[in-house]
Amino acid sequence: MEEKLISHQNMISLVSDLIKANHLVIGQDDKSIGWKRIADAAEIKINHSGIPSNVSYKEFVFAKTEPIFYYKNKKDDFDLVEPNLEERKIVFLGSKPCDARSIEIMSKVFNWDYKDKFFNQRAENSIIFGVACNYQDEFCFCTSVGLTPTTENGSDIFLVPLAENNYAFRIVTDKGKDFIKPYEKYLSDGNSNLSTEALSKIKHPEKRFESEKVRKWITGNFEHKLFDKVGETCLGCGQCAFVCPVCHCFDIVDEECNYSCGRRMKNWDACQFGLFTLHGSGHNPRDNQGKRYRQRIAHKFKYYTDKFDEILCTGCGRCSRGCPVGIDIAAVASEINFVANQV
Amino acid sequence: MGESNIYKPELMEVTEIIDETIDTRTFRLQFKDKELAKNFSFKAGQFGEYSMFGEGESTFCIASSPTRPEYIECSFKQIGKVTSSMRRLSVGDTIGFRGPYGNYFPVEEMKGKNVLFIAGGIGLAPVRCVIWNVLDLRDQFKDITIVYGARSFNDLVYKRELKEWKERKDIKTVVTLDPGGEVPDWDGEIGFVPAIVEKTAPKSENTVAIVCGPPIMIKFTIPVLTKLGFKEENIITTLENRMKCGLGKCGRCNVGNVYVCKDGPVFTYAQMKDLPQEY
Numbered sequence: 163m164e165e166k167l168i169s170h171q172n173m174i175s176l177v178s179d180l181i182k183a184n185h186l187v188i189g190q191d192d193k194s195i196g197w198k199r200i201a202d203a204a205e206i207k208i209n210h211s212g213i214p215s216n217v218s219y220k221e222f223v224f225a226k227t228e229p230i231f232y233y234k235n236k237k238d239d240f241d242l243v244e245p246n247l248e249e250r251k252i253v254f255l256g257s258k259p260c261d262a263r264s265i266e267i268m269s270k271v272f273n274w275d276y277k278d279k280f281f282n283q284r285a286e287n288s289i290i291f292g293v294a295c296n297y298q299d300e301f302c303f304c305t306s307v308g309l310t311p312t313t314e315n316g317s318d319i320f321l322v323p324l325a326e327n328n329y330a331f332r333i334v335t336d337k338g339k340d341f342i343k344p345y346e347k348y349l350s351d352g353n354s355n356l357s358t359e360a361l362s363k364i365k366h367p368e369k370r371f372e373s374e375k376v377r378k379w380i381t382g383n384f385e386h387k388l389f390d391k392v393g394e395t396c397l398g399c400g401q402c403a404f405v406c407p408v409c410h411c412f413d414i415v416d417e418e419c420n421y422s423c424g425r426r427m428k429n430w431d432a433c434q435f436g437l438f439t440l441h442g443s444g445h446n447p448r449d450n451q452g453k454r455y456r457q458r459i460a461h462k463f464k465y466y467t468d469k470f471d472e473i474l475c476t477g478c479g480r481c482s483r484g485c486p487v488g489i490d491i492a493a494v495a496s497e498i499n500f501v502a503n504q505v
Numbered sequence: 506m507g508e509s510n511i512y513k514p515e516l517m518e519v520t521e522i523i524d525e526t527i528d529t530r531t532f533r534l535q536f537k538d539k540e541l542a543k544n545f546s547f548k549a550g551q552f553g554e555y556s557m558f559g560e561g562e563s564t565f566c567i568a569s570s571p572t573r574p575e576y577i578e579c580s581f582k583q584i585g586k587v588t589s590s591m592r593r594l595s596v597g598d599t600i601g602f603r604g605p606y607g608n609y610f611p612v613e614e615m616k617g618k619n620v621l622f623i624a625g626g627i628g629l630a631p632v633r634c635v636i637w638n639v640l641d642l643r644d645q646f647k648d649i650t651i652v653y654g655a656r657s658f659n660d661l662v663y664k665r666e667l668k669e670w671k672e673r674k675d676i677k678t679v680v681t682l683d684p685g686g687e688v689p690d691w692d693g694e695i696g697f698v699p700a701i702v703e704k705t706a707p708k709s710e711n712t713v714a715i716v717c718g719p720p721i722m723i724k725f726t727i728p729v730l731t732k733l734g735f736k737e738e739n740i741i742t743t744l745e746n747r748m749k750c751g752l753g754k755c756g757r758c759n760v761g762n763v764y765v766c767k768d769g770p771v772f773t774y775a776q777m778k779d780l781p782q783e784y
Contacts, residue, residue: 190697190765231509235558238598239516239537240599242514242516244513271615271753272754273768274753276753277508277755279508279510284686286536296598384761410756411756412749412750412754413755413756414512414750415561416558416561426556433756437744438747438757439747441586441745441746445586447784448783457651460761460762464762465759468762469762
């Protein structure tokens with residue numbers, strides 16, 4: 163790792179250069195709702211002490227909706243046409259540690275045996291400028307899932323806010339090092355003592371549950387009434403999956419443009435929807451909201467961990483902040499810890 | 506970047522259409538790309554995603570045998586958007602296919618053993634591919650018994666083949682109809698599959714049982730097999746769950762942490778028993 167220093171003014175110049183170099187610079191919007199393409203470097207906002215945006219930036223890597231191919235009707239036959247994929251570098255500017263790992267985590271499933279080129283191409287083109295996070299509220303629980311507000315893992319470049327609008331500029335990965343080479347003129351020598359001191363002042367959220375306990379408890383407690391209790395409250399709206407930085411379930415749907423052509427789309431889907439697992443026969447293996455919520459918890463803390471040795475959760479708290487009926491996933495996991503400890 | 510598109514199907518031509526029952530049809534399909542047709546191979550029990558462009562994809566097993574690689578067959582019931590549009594196809598029309606996906610029946614390990622096939626209704630489709638696989642290599646297997654049942658005479662699928670199997674002297678074939686489902690000149694058995702299995706009482710020694718059918722049939726057949734002395738790892742069945750990608754990514758076909766599309770669809774009863782009730 164190399165430690166450099168960058169001033170806010172130089173950061174603006176850097177972003178301006180990146181935009182000129184035709185890179186896609188993605189930053190958080192002013193109202194902390196979501197992420198957008200930055201067109202003017204002066205509008206950058208590096209959110210290190212504010213609330214995490216309502217939605218994560220996963221849509222720039224795992225698209226909300228995208229064509230996986232186009233078809234054209236010919237007489238008795240079809241032409242299948244590949245969509246063009248964005249080839250530009252995607253720079254995520256000011257990613258909190260709870261977002262920075264999201265692409266790495268999702269890439270496990272998208273490369274499980276079969277490789278999803280739509281995800282992979284964008285993931286490979288991504289450069290993540292992470293930032294140390296100095297925000298926490300009652301919904302934050304990154305420390306319960308193996309992250310902290312100062313985790314560099316996942317970022318290519320890691321920024322630490324210092325006094326006078328300066329940032330410590332830590333080059334974490336080789337990918338980051340290669341990427342920043344042409345722009346080194348904006349960096350000055352860093353002092354790791356300063357950034358280490360700044361990091362030490364950041365308060366970590368209290369650990370709310372042991373994820374490993376949740377994983378172990380689910381085996382043997384599959385039919386536990388705890389899931390039904392949460393299921394009774396859940397509306398099945400699916401917002402939790404859509405705001406989540408690592409939820410990756412999708413649907414495949416055809417869209418006819420007209421009689422002669424159309425396209426097949428890959429769309430975000432959510433395990434909380436009743437139709438998600440409905441069979442053609444009418445049978446539904448997850449036929450109530452309790453079973454669907456169990457799937458959510460079990461996929462995040464057990465199945466994904468069993469398969470890929472990775473927790474499918476970054477503790478960002480978005481699903482809990484946004485839930486219209488106040489279901490807090492960390493509270494459910496803590497409840498499971500409590501029940502598990504009773505035995 | 507050179508990665509291929511795992512979601513893009515290959516084009517196949519419908520070369521034959523067979524009506525099995527009033528709402529079930531079998532398609533015989535051949536790849537349009539001659540090179541692909543030559544190199545395509547699969548194993549008994551694997552499945553594919555069949556596309557109707559503009560309608561979507563549906564998941565069916567490959568119902569034909571891997572010993573006949575020049576074509577694949579699928580049997581489907583008209584039930585939704587994709588299958589309804591598939592019913593409108595004629596010979597010569599085009600369909601999309603992705604596959605083969607999933608695991609397969611342990612045909613290699615079954616060599617030198619007796620095989621007992623038990624199927625109910627449309628559940629004969631996945632069993633049929635193994636039956637033909639075994640029959641095409643007949644001398645490598647010992648006794649072969651087929652027990653097939655359906656609700657009524659009109660619900661029997663692959664009728665021509667049932668006749669052919671019944672006439673063969675080197676296999677034992679028992680076809681049964683649920684009470685009330687028979688027709689006047691019915692010469693087969695009458696009764697539910699589990700009872701007929703018990704009556705036929707095939708020996709369990711050195712025998713593998715392959716069981717596919719409605720969950721209720723499987724539920725009552727397994728105790729009969731256990732009573733006959735079949736070991737849990739010698740009872741093999743398939744699971745079906747809603748799928749979209751077939752590739753272990755879209756996240757809906759899992760039963761606990763087992764993905765039907767990748768870890769299945771073929772499971773032994775020993776494996777099934779450990780799964781949570783989520784199928």
